[in-house]
Amino acid sequence: MSRLIGLGLLLAGLLYPFAVYFGMEHFAPWQFGLLLGSLWLARALTGERKPGSLWMAGAAIVFCLLLALFDSPLLLRWYPVLISGFMLVLFSLSLKYGPPMVERLARLREPELPDIAIRYTRKVTVAWSVFFFCNGLCAALLTLWAPLDWWMLYTGLISYGLIGLMFAIEWLIRQRVRGRT
Incomplete structure (x- = not known):
């Protein structure tokens, strides 16, 4: 399961600029934040405990929460x-x-x-x-x-x-x- 989540995060990262560029007409920034934050939370809960993995996931989750809270296209x-x-x-x-x-x-x-x-x-x-x-x-x-x-x-x-x-x-x-x- 953690490999699938890692793959999801990798794909989300690779496709993110295109998703933002083409998806802004159809999705609000808070929706990007919730989707991306869910992937990072799943990684934090199921991923291997490698050095740095928890603080990175925590920082990314905070970023996604701010994105969801402020609903800002610039923050995306x-x-x-x-x-x-x-x-x-x-x-x-x-x-x-x-x-x-x-x-x-x-x-x-x-x-x-x-x-x-x-x-x-x-x-x-x-x-x-x-x-x-x-x-x-x-x-x-x-x-x-x-x-x-x-x-x-x-x-x-x-x-x-x-x-x-x-x-x-x-x-x-x-x-x-x-x-x-």
Whole structure:
């Protein structure tokens, strides 16, 4: 059940900018808040207890409650900023309290990492932290000063393209680093 809820949250996150852009004519902001808040509440109640999962769910539920309470179309546009903020906090705190997020992910595939790989994963975690800061900043600026269609284009397409580009660049760099060892 928790996997289904996680998949629902993932799909909701991916489709959110389009749902806001095309759904505003048919649904009120409070309805978005209740639907999204229900998914986050279900995740909090049924999901695995991973570091950060409860505070993220709590913050998202508070956001959704505010969205439902104020019924504000402008508030709808802050959700992608919130998600980038979550990712920034997860990645950057993993640098302080360790192990870095990318090292954790790498150890799923290769449990015994050499020292050079551990240093490399730390640098990649820093790069992702910078990316999520910049991505959240762009989404916030678009929320504050851009038309809805620009916001939707960035948060629904461009930011995902940039994530894919980050993955591709990191993969290419990783191949070079591996080739040196």
